[in-house]
Amino acid sequence: MLGQLAASLTDGLLLGFVYGLAAMGLTLIWGVMSVINLAHGPIIALGMFGTYLLFSHLGLNPYLAVVLVALLGLPVGFLIYGAAVHRVINAPHLSSLLATFAVNMIIIGVGTAIFSTSPQNIDFSMGTLEMGPLTVPGTRLVAAFGSLLFTAGLYLFLYFSRPGKAIRAVANNRRAAELMGIPSSLVLALSFGLGTLLAAAAGGLIATFFPFTILSGGSYELKSFVICVLGGLGHPLGALLGGLILGGLEGLVPTFMPVSWVPVVEFGLFVLVLLVRPRGLMGARK
Amino acid sequence: MKFWRQPGFWLPLVIIFAWGLTILLLHQDTARETAFTLLMFVALASSLNILLGYTGYVSFGHIVFFGVGGYFGFYLLSQHDWSLLPAALAGGIVSALIAGLLGLAILRLRGAYFALATIGINEAARAFVDNFSPFGGATGMFVNFSAYQPYGGPGPALWTTFTYLWLITLAVLVVSYLVKHSRFGLGLLAIREDEDAAMVMGVKAPRAKTIAFMLSAFAPGMVGTLYFFKNGNVEPGDAFQLHMSIEMLVIVMLGGMGTVSGPLVGSVTYVGLRGYLLTSPLFKSLHLAVAGLILLLIILFVPTGAVGWVRTRLPWLRRALE
Numbered sequence: 001m002l003g004q005l006a007a008s009l010t011d012g013l014l015l016g017f018v019y020g021l022a023a024m025g026l027t028l029i030w031g032v033m034s035v036i037n038l039a040h041g042p043i044i045a046l047g048m049f050g051t052y053l054l055f056s057h058l059g060l061n062p063y064l065a066v067v068l069v070a071l072l073g074l075p076v077g078f079l080i081y082g083a084a085v086h087r088v089i090n091a092p093h094l095s096s097l098l099a100t101f102a103v104n105m106i107i108i109g110v111g112t113a114i115f116s117t118s119p120q121n122i123d124f125s126m127g128t129l130e131m132g133p134l135t136v137p138g139t140r141l142v143a144a145f146g147s148l149l150f151t152a153g154l155y156l157f158l159y160f161s162r163p164g165k166a167i168r169a170v171a172n173n174r175r176a177a178e179l180m181g182i183p184s185s186l187v188l189a190l191s192f193g194l195g196t197l198l199a200a201a202a203g204g205l206i207a208t209f210f211p212f213t214i215l216s217g218g219s220y221e222l223k224s225f226v227i228c229v230l231g232g233l234g235h236p237l238g239a240l241l242g243g244l245i246l247g248g249l250e251g252l253v254p255t256f257m258p259v260s261w262v263p264v265v266e267f268g269l270f271v272l273v274l275l276v277r278p279r280g281l282m283g284a285r286k
Numbered sequence: 287m288k289f290w291r292q293p294g295f296w297l298p299l300v301i302i303f304a305w306g307l308t309i310l311l312l313h314q315d316t317a318r319e320t321a322f323t324l325l326m327f328v329a330l331a332s333s334l335n336i337l338l339g340y341t342g343y344v345s346f347g348h349i350v351f352f353g354v355g356g357y358f359g360f361y362l363l364s365q366h367d368w369s370l371l372p373a374a375l376a377g378g379i380v381s382a383l384i385a386g387l388l389g390l391a392i393l394r395l396r397g398a399y400f401a402l403a404t405i406g407i408n409e410a411a412r413a414f415v416d417n418f419s420p421f422g423g424a425t426g427m428f429v430n431f432s433a434y435q436p437y438g439g440p441g442p443a444l445w446t447t448f449t450y451l452w453l454i455t456l457a458v459l460v461v462s463y464l465v466k467h468s469r470f471g472l473g474l475l476a477i478r479e480d481e482d483a484a485m486v487m488g489v490k491a492p493r494a495k496t497i498a499f500m501l502s503a504f505a506p507g508m509v510g511t512l513y514f515f516k517n518g519n520v521e522p523g524d525a526f527q528l529h530m531s532i533e534m535l536v537i538v539m540l541g542g543m544g545t546v547s548g549p550l551v552g553s554v555t556y557v558g559l560r561g562y563l564l565t566s567p568l569f570k571s572l573h574l575a576v577a578g579l580i581l582l583l584i585i586l587f588v589p590t591g592a593v594g595w596v597r598t599r600l601p602w603l604r605r606a607l608e
Contacts, residue, residue: 036398087586093397094344095585098539101532102582109575222409225402233398260417260424267410274403275391 003133005255010134012251013244017144018205020243021151022220023227024236025198028154031234032171032191035085036093038100041221042107043196047073047203048212049115055122062124063142066204070150070197077196081189089188111214121211143205150201151240154194158236167191171234226270232279294608295463298547299456302328306452310445318448322516324557325448329455329509330530331537331549332462337502338535339544340471341495342478343393344401346531347408348506353525354411355381355507357421360514364429369436370443371450374511381507382500389499393492396481412526426521447516451509458505463546463608465501474498478544536581542591546608551592 022044029037047069054065084103088095126138158164169177170187178184203217210216227246231238246266253262289295302325309321334348359377362368368376392403416424437443465471473494476484485491514520533556541552559580563573588595597604 030398034398036401084582084586091589092342093401094338094342094543095589097344097346097398097401098535099582099585101535102578102585105578105581106575109572109578112574113571222405225405229402258417260413263413264410264417267406267413270406271392271403271410274395274399274406 005252007134008251008255009248010136010251011140012247012249014136014140014144014247015250016244016247017147017240018202018243019220019223019227019247020240021147021205022199022202023224023231023239023243024151024154025195025202026221026224027228027231027234027239028198028236029192029195030228031236032167033085033089033188034093035089035096035100037192037195038097038221039080039084039103039107040195040199040224041217041219042104042111042214043073043076043199043217044203044206044220045111045212045214045217046076046107047200048207048216049111049120049214050200051204051207052120052122052212055124062122062204062208063146066146066201066208069204070201073197073200074193076200077193078189080196081192085192086185086188108214115214117213117215119211119213122207124208137209139209143208146205147202147240150198151236154198154236157194163187163190167194223266226266229270229273289463289467292608293606294546294604297606297608298459298550301550302452302456302459306449306455310449310452313445315444318444320557322448322451324553325451325455326509326513327534327537327553327557328550329451329458329505331534331541331553332455332458332546333502333505334534335502335538335543335545335549336462336465336474336498338538339548340466340474340478341498343495343499344535345404346401346535347404347406347411348502348534349525349527349531350404350408350411351381351385351503352506352510352513352530353415353522354384354510355503356510356514356525357415357520359507359511360427360429360520361421363433363511363515364427367433370446370512370515373515374450374454374508377511378504378508381510382504385500385503386496389496393495393499408526408531412522415522415525422521424522426519426524428519429515444516447512451512454505454508454512459546459550461501461505462549465498466544466546466608470494470497475544536577539581539584539591542593542595542597545591545593545597548591548593555592 026037026040029035050069050072051062051065054060054068055062080103084099085096088099124139126142129136129138129141158168166177166182166187167190169180169182170184174184202220206212206220223246227239227242230245231240231242249265250262253265305321306325309317330348330352334345337343337345337348355377358380359373362373362376363370388407392400392407395403415421421427434440434443437446465474473484473489476487476489477491477494481491510525514525537552537556538549539552540555541548541550560573560577563569563576569576584591590598593607597607
């Protein structure tokens with residue numbers, strides 16, 4: 001029993017790192033420009049399909065493909081920001097919510113037309129790692145490690161590079177940053193690009209061990225919302241913590257009750273945190 | 287100002303009344319089905335508009351009230367042999383009560399936080415009903431064939447359902463107009479513009495918001511019961527479809543949020559557009575993308591929607607287009 005518990009917890013936690021990475025993109029965009037990116041899920045799905053295409057048609061190593069797909073995510077993010085978000089950045093929330101949702105519909109629509117909704121998977125194995133009672137698939141281990149690398153990369157970028165510092169300045173106070181000579185539109189576009197990059201990378205990593213369709217992004221988007229709220233909207237590191245909590249729950253809950261109750265627990269927790277502590281577990285500051 | 291002398295009050299009512307009457311007189315099944323979908327959209331979108339357009343709160347989970355009310359009404363219909371109208375009323379009352387309870391909790395959240403909470407509630411409700419056995423779990427419930435007997439068999443029962451929906455839609459439009467032009471509605475509009483300022487001016491914002499939320503949940507509960515009675519069964523996937531919440535949002539935006547006739551214009555346009563996109567060979571596989579593109583263009587360039595646009599361009603029409 002204890003061994004089984006430990007096994008499912010490890011499974012869940014490893015998954016949690018990747019969930020955290022996916023949510024990080026969402027929370028970064030929220031933190032910088034107060035926009036909830038409802039096109040987040042389709043971008044995750046695009047990351048999955050990008051990795052899949054590079055792997056199955058060009059024969060690339062999936063992890064190399066994930067990096068390429070992530071880099072491609074940056075210009076895609078610029079494009080979405082320029083086309084859909086920039087005009088409504090100062091409008092009420094409703095406008096940006098609906099604008100990004102429109103992008104969501106466009107991506108899903110075009111994606112369904114091209115890829116259909118049949119499931120795909122990346123047939124790639126890294127063997128398994130055995131530690132006592134635990135058996136961990138290599139792909140999950142690498143995915144968790146990859147998520148940590150991306151997180152570290154994001155932190156180094158935000159804290160030690162000029163554009164990263166500009167992003168933090170704009171997130172803090174856009175007008176003051178503009179007065180200091182920071183081109184805020186460019187910085188917003190860059191943050192949106194970074195958010196897209198993280199989402200695409202997370203999608204690619206998930207694709208290495210789960211089958212997926214063009215619609216799979218939706219469930220990861222919902223998980224990302226839960227995680228963002230758990231960790232505090234706008235706190236990238238909180239997203240990692242939230243991801244671990246959610247992953248751990250997903251691992252543990254099925255050992256106590258039927259699997260179909262997992263979403264009830266997740267969203268119950270989500271609403272509860274929103275009500276009791278809307279700034280999230282990490283969001284201590286006002 | 288007497289509201290029954292205003293053309294803006296009568297115009298949408300006369301359109302819906304004449305249209306429903308035509309369908310009843312024509313007595314064609316296909317026409318009735320089309321009209322049923324359209325009327326349903328009008329009623330749902332108008333209800334959402336009370337919250338979204340007047341109060342300025344974005345709800346991504348409004349379909350929850352359609353699902354919850356529909357489920358409850360259908361449960362009474364199929365398991366306890368209630369007749370349609372009381373069951374629909376009960377469905378509406380239950381969803382309004384649930385909205386009141388939810389509202390006490392989540393209406394404290396503002397803006398994007400409220401929107402996120404509504405997404406969570408939609409998912410939680412679906413997952414809950416999936417697992418709640420008195421409501422039939424994942425397979426849902428079916429209506430017994432004998433339940434159609436009091437209406438003279440399944441065929442006439444569908445016409446009765448349609449008539450009820452028609453009357454409910456008319457009532458929703460009346461309520462929508464009255465709310466907009468009442469003191470209470472002005473309070474809601476003030477909350478939409480600036481909640482803190484509204485509270486300073488004496489609007490009891492928490493109470494007003496909760497009442498608006500309950501009002502906007504009542505009709506979806508009734509419509510849900512009618513819809514599932516028409517279908518003859520109810521299942522979680524059918525009752526809690528996030529995309530229908532979105533369709534309602536698109537309709538309200540298309541027609542013009544905060545207007546009485548907007549949801550009507552939006553529904554007709556949206557259903558027509560969707561029908562065209564689904565059947566045209568060029569757009570058949572791309573209909574979702576095209577709908578998304580249209581939505582994006584509306585939000586970016588005509589944020590007030592069709593009715594709002596006409597109202598700013600043609601001021602003399604303002605009295606007729608509320």
